[in-house]
Amino acid sequence: MTFVQILGWVQDSYLITQLRGAHHLVIEITEVLHVIGLVSFLAALVLVNLRLLGFGLRSVPHPQIAAAVAPLLWGGLALTVLTGTTLFLSGPVRYFYNSAFIPKMAVLGLALLVQLTLYRKVTRSEQVAPWLAQGSAVLSLSLWLGVGLFGRAIGYV
Amino acid sequence: MTLFDIVHLIQESESSTALRESQYAFPLLEAFHLLGLAVSFGLILLTDLRLTGLLLKRIPLAELLNQLRYYIFGGFALTFLTGGLLFWAEAETLYANLPFWLKVGCMLLACLNALYFELKWGHRASQWANEAVLPLAATRAGWISLSFWTLATVFGRSIPYYL
Numbered sequence: 001m002t003f004v005q006i007l008g009w010v011q012d013s014y015l016i017t018q019l020r021g022a023h024h025l026v027i028e029i030t031e032v033l034h035v036i037g038l039v040s041f042l043a044a045l046v047l048v049n050l051r052l053l054g055f056g057l058r059s060v061p062h063p064q065i066a067a068a069v070a071p072l073l074w075g076g077l078a079l080t081v082l083t084g085t086t087l088f089l090s091g092p093v094r095y096f097y098n099s100a101f102i103p104k105m106a107v108l109g110l111a112l113l114v115q116l117t118l119y120r121k122v123t124r125s126e127q128v129a130p131w132l133a134q135g136s137a138v139l140s141l142s143l144w145l146g147v148g149l150f151g152r153a154i155g156y157v
Numbered sequence: 158m159t160l161f162d163i164v165h166l167i168q169e170s171e172s173s174t175a176l177r178e179s180q181y182a183f184p185l186l187e188a189f190h191l192l193g194l195a196v197s198f199g200l201i202l203l204t205d206l207r208l209t210g211l212l213l214k215r216i217p218l219a220e221l222l223n224q225l226r227y228y229i230f231g232g233f234a235l236t237f238l239t240g241g242l243l244f245w246a247e248a249e250t251l252y253a254n255l256p257f258w259l260k261v262g263c264m265l266l267a268c269l270n271a272l273y274f275e276l277k278w279g280h281r282a283s284q285w286a287n288e289a290v291l292p293l294a295a296t297r298a299g300w301i302s303l304s305f306w307t308l309a310t311v312f313g314r315s316i317p318y319y320l
Contacts, residue, residue, distance in 0.1 A: 039195055064215060069213065145192060148191055153184065
């Protein structure tokens, strides 16, 4: 059984057929929540990265900023992933064959990996070499913006 | 000349048609509109969460207001510029779109609220923002901003469903 066959089976399952046949507001609200989650997550990320780059809030140690925005960061990410999964499940085969979808998932995987390893380490240490702080910020911003760009492209390719 | 005549003329113009039918320009504008939104609405959202006391209580508010101001302006410049071009490309279509008008209304209220807050409180944040209890007017401005920018985003994302 290939992966696409599994997706096809998911797509034709009772639950997913119900989701697709549901009122158009269901998918619409899911899309709206997906964007709200993304904006919340990116807002938290941008603030921490501005501090890591030395562009703002320099009087506050960066671990304190990272801790303060953590609820928004993880709450936003959870909402985005949850609604994103719902959107994907509404038509898994269609998304799988969308040429922007796989790149988006690849960049997302990489971004999450960096977020959970390097980023977590940097934002938790009081003393970080400036090059490491700035490098992590640039890497993190580029990867997450990449996720956003590929995501937006899904609607166009 | 009615408003409809104007949006009709815009949409019929050469530049509008070129933008609407472009393969890359239009999607890229939408992508940058989203990125601008993440910076402008994102940082406004953080400020609002701090003003309302929902989050970031340990981050000094005066610094947040004073230092994020230019990034917020920069983000909004990008969002408004890309948004304006997106409107230019589909002026007549958007004229008949209910979520579009609701979005414009929410944005207008949010901008007026921001302007009032900035002139009355924001520019002298260091005088009051580090008090333990914030002035009621500042907290209220935070709630208004939080509500209307969120609604503007909600209606904005709904535009394509009502075309």
